Amino acid sequence: MNEASTIFALSSAPGRAGVAVIRVSGPAAQAALEMMSGPLPKPRFAAYRTIKHPTTGEALDRAVVIWFKAPSTETGEDIAEFQIHGSRAVIAAILSALGKIAGCRLAEPGEFARRAFENGKLDLAEVEGLADLIDAETDAQRRQALAQTAGSLSKIYESWRTRLIEIAALTEAAIDFSDEGDVSASSFAEARKRAASLQKEVAAHLDDGHRGEILRDGFRVALLGPPNAGKSSLLNVLARREAAIVSAEAGTTRDVIEVRLDLAGLPVIVSDTAGIREAANDIEREGIRRSLAAARDADLVLWLTENYESIPPLSFSRETSLEIRSKQDLGFESEISGLAISAKTGAGIDQLIAEIARRAHAAVGSGTEPALTRARHREALENALKDIGVFLNGPADAIELRAEDVRRAAHALGRITGRVDVEDVLDQIFSRFCIGK
Numbered sequence: 001m002n003e004a005s006t007i008f009a010l011s012s013a014p015g016r017a018g019v020a021v022i023r024v025s026g027p028a029a030q031a032a033l034e035m036m037s038g039p040l041p042k043p044r045f046a047a048y049r050t051i052k053h054p055t056t057g058e059a060l061d062r063a064v065v066i067w068f069k070a071p072s073t074e075t076g077e078d079i080a081e082f083q084i085h086g087s088r089a090v091i092a093a094i095l096s097a098l099g100k101i102a103g104c105r106l107a108e109p110g111e112f113a114r115r116a117f118e119n120g121k122l123d124l125a126e127v128e129g130l131a132d133l134i135d136a137e138t139d140a141q142r143r144q145a146l147a148q149t150a151g152s153l154s155k156i157y158e159s160w161r162t163r164l165i166e167i168a169a170l171t172e173a174a175i176d177f178s179d180e181g182d183v184s185a186s187s188f189a190e191a192r193k194r195a196a197s198l199q200k201e202v203a204a205h206l207d208d209g210h211r212g213e214i215l216r217d218g219f220r221v222a223l224l225g226p227p228n229a230g231k232s233s234l235l236n237v238l239a240r241r242e243a244a245i246v247s248a249e250a251g252t253t254r255d256v257i258e259v260r261l262d263l264a265g266l267p268v269i270v271s272d273t274a275g276i277r278e279a280a281n282d283i284e285r286e287g288i289r290r291s292l293a294a295a296r297d298a299d300l301v302l303w304l305t306e307n308y309e310s311i312p313p314l315s316f317s318r319e320t321s322l323e324i325r326s327k328q329d330l331g332f333e334s335e336i337s338g339l340a341i342s343a344k345t346g347a348g349i350d351q352l353i354a355e356i357a358r359r360a361h362a363a364v365g366s367g368t369e370p371a372l373t374r375a376r377h378r379e380a381l382e383n384a385l386k387d388i389g390v391f392l393n394g395p396a397d398a399i400e401l402r403a404e405d406v407r408r409a410a411h412a413l414g415r416i417t418g419r420v421d422v423e424d425v426l427d428q429i430f431s432r433f434c435i436g437k
């Protein structure tokens, strides 16, 4: 990336809208704003201007412009913002005009966020929170992402890292005073005492049933059962649309079909799957393989059957599965104790939705404590925990090695917020953003 370059992009969603927002960030933002809209407005005050082409002077739009002066801006650089009419033609004309200005070029995906990170406006965990906030589909996801982008997780991880640095200092002191046996021993004992209490906190944070990750990625429910049990019919009722094909022919569904639902603010992903039986052919066999894979990945498996004959050929644990009797309107005799539903009449559907929501809530918890949201963080925390374990249990006479354990643990934590060298993960994180963020 060329540091000196000024970037611009459409920051609002592409397509026709009342208003579209184009942002320009970098040293040439001021020149761009002046060339296209006249004298620089007072910082952070909206000005209504005619937007002109920088070379031809042609009027392109009448729009609101705002000037943000570095360094108190989102990227830490000068930013010019154009709030223009949201038609494809106006957007295209202004983007093309900006491209004519020396030093200005179209931004890469996530480049605004990357500059914010590089200028110390956001740390990496906060950047990831921002990405999640942009992707949030439900209220609970929004809350978790907003807290993360405001630093809720960074605070915890940074405070742990600070404590590790203190533990490292105590260990170093133990090395320095190794001639004075008592001082050295007590310093090292204090370091280990503190490491033991930190170990407990990190372990408790890791042992959270993946609630933050489930909230971020969605609570997964798989619909399984014999062919013609009414799985696709149930999916359509839950989705309130004809998401899957329903027919009287057994073996209709082959691919896994997913719909995303917002159940009481929680993201729930329901997968309809191929009916489980001795497969008639290769396509069906592959469908069944996919059903079983969906069941394995699910947080909850709904086993749907019309009657008692169809006992699950697989074993799912009580906590993660639920037996449901389908086609309740047909009035079959059944020994299935679970809920009875009818996709046709709607009987039992509200109870089923309430039960799924109850389980999803139980899986993500109360949400009062900030939860781990990403595998990347989990990996770093597990590494830190491993090193703390070695620090606590490794031979105390090899004290230089023990100091090294603590440094490694601190380094692992530093990777979460990007306090230490993290070049290897940056591209991966920022390229996930859309252009304009």
Ligand SMILES: Nc1nc2c(ncn2[C@@H]2O[C@H](COP(=O)(O)OP(=O)(O)OP(=O)(O)O)[C@@H](O)[C@H]2O)c(=O)[nH]1
Pocket: 225, 226, 227, 228, 229, 230, 231, 232, 233, 234, 245, 246, 247, 248, 249, 250, 251, 252, 253, 254, 273, 274, 275, 276, 326, 327, 328, 329, 330, 341, 342, 343, 344, 345
């Ligand atoms: N009476 C009644 N019929 C239903 C109900 N639910 C589904 N059916 C019928 O049962 C048949 C099979 O329904 P599907 O939803 O395709 O069943 P499925 O489990 O997805 O079947 P496969 O994809 O083939 O495994 C269709 O003819 C549906 O109309 C119900 O609640 N009541």
Ligand SMILES: [K+]
Pocket: 227, 228, 246, 247, 248, 249, 250, 251, 252, 253
């Ligand atoms: K069917």
Ligand SMILES: [Mg+2]
Pocket: 231, 232, 233, 244, 245, 246, 252, 253, 272, 273, 274, 275
């Ligand atoms: Mg089906």
